[in-house]
Amino acid sequence: MKAILCTQPGPPEALQLTELPDPKPAAGEVVVDVAFAALNFFDTLIIQGKYQVKPPFPFSPSGECAGVVAEVGEGVTQFKKGDRVCGHRGYNCAREKAVFPEIRLAKVPDGLPLEKAAGLFVTYGTTIHALKDRGRIKAGDTLAILGASGGVGVAAVELGKVFGARVIACASSPEKLAFCKQHGADELIDYSKEDLKERLKELTGGKGVDIVYDPVGGKLGEAALRALTWEGRYLVIGFAGGEITKMPLNLTLLKGCDIAGVFWGEFVRRNPSQLRTQIEELMGWIKDGRVSAHVDKIYPFAEATKAFERLSGRQAMGKVLLKP
Numbered sequence: 001m002k003a004i005l006c007t008q009p010g011p012p013e014a015l016q017l018t019e020l021p022d023p024k025p026a027a028g029e030v031v032v033d034v035a036f037a038a039l040n041f042f043d044t045l046i047i048q049g050k051y052q053v054k055p056p057f058p059f060s061p062s063g064e065c066a067g068v069v070a071e072v073g074e075g076v077t078q079f080k081k082g083d084r085v086c087g088h089r090g091y092n093c094a095r096e097k098a099v100f101p102e103i104r105l106a107k108v109p110d111g112l113p114l115e116k117a118a119g120l121f122v123t124y125g126t127t128i129h130a131l132k133d134r135g136r137i138k139a140g141d142t143l144a145i146l147g148a149s150g151g152v153g154v155a156a157v158e159l160g161k162v163f164g165a166r167v168i169a170c171a172s173s174p175e176k177l178a179f180c181k182q183h184g185a186d187e188l189i190d191y192s193k194e195d196l197k198e199r200l201k202e203l204t205g206g207k208g209v210d211i212v213y214d215p216v217g218g219k220l221g222e223a224a225l226r227a228l229t230w231e232g233r234y235l236v237i238g239f240a241g242g243e244i245t246k247m248p249l250n251l252t253l254l255k256g257c258d259i260a261g262v263f264w265g266e267f268v269r270r271n272p273s274q275l276r277t278q279i280e281e282l283m284g285w286i287k288d289g290r291v292s293a294h295v296d297k298i299y300p301f302a303e304a305t306k307a308f309e310r311l312s313g314r315q316a317m318g319k320v321l322l323k324p
Contacts (some may be wrong), residue, residue, distance in 0.1 A: 001096035005058045009049035012308035025073030037062040037093040037322045038119035062093035066118035084108040088121035096324045106279040116293035119319035126264040127155040134260040139164030141210040149176035200227035221245030232257040294318035
């Protein structure tokens, strides 16, 4: 089988497209013929050895994919050869055949394209966990989303509306904000031109926002924290801007607010049954047209470097996929 391999920490140009033996499933495992492997921002870090998860070399990037079951191991009861599935396993999905523990897979309903199913787990799974479990979102809350046109950003825009929030999309260009508007955002802020804290305060009549969803970090993080209302919730998703925010903790005292870390991968490792529950819920929302699972661009394996550049350059609006 063909596989994209990372053999040592380095840039996307160091990735190798090579041949590996076809895998065989152990007991409780499923081999999937990969139709589409999805990339996330953390893939740009994991290949450089800069992510909190550090796989042994060599490994393949991409932590989620969709495809068709090729073979099942002893004891597998929920899947059979030919089933359409999507799955999450952290890494090793940028291969023609990926191996999954049975519990890390979900069936893809007829009528849902595999390219839409490939990128559901990380972005939408992270966002469900963030908003429901860590942010305690409720109908009527005001939700401000930084980096709102990216993969997790779009997921937050759409799921914010599903949960009944007023969504303020914050991004760095008119084109990105127009994209957010198409996906349901109620209000827009261009933080390349506008003062983020002041505009968030203005849009909430001085009250401040209930929840900040931040996958960007850097200086924007403190500005957004300052725009929180009393007992607001600031959700730490990641640091796509390249700088970890250093927060003045006196603000948490003055606002009675929470800063909540969101590490979805560890959450589902500790609560594996939640994974399939989340995805099955998402499938229903996609069927109802409430969630788009928008795909930004699909690259062949041979052009993986371009896919990584699109992510690291923060050009993607939605999911970036690799196709074997």
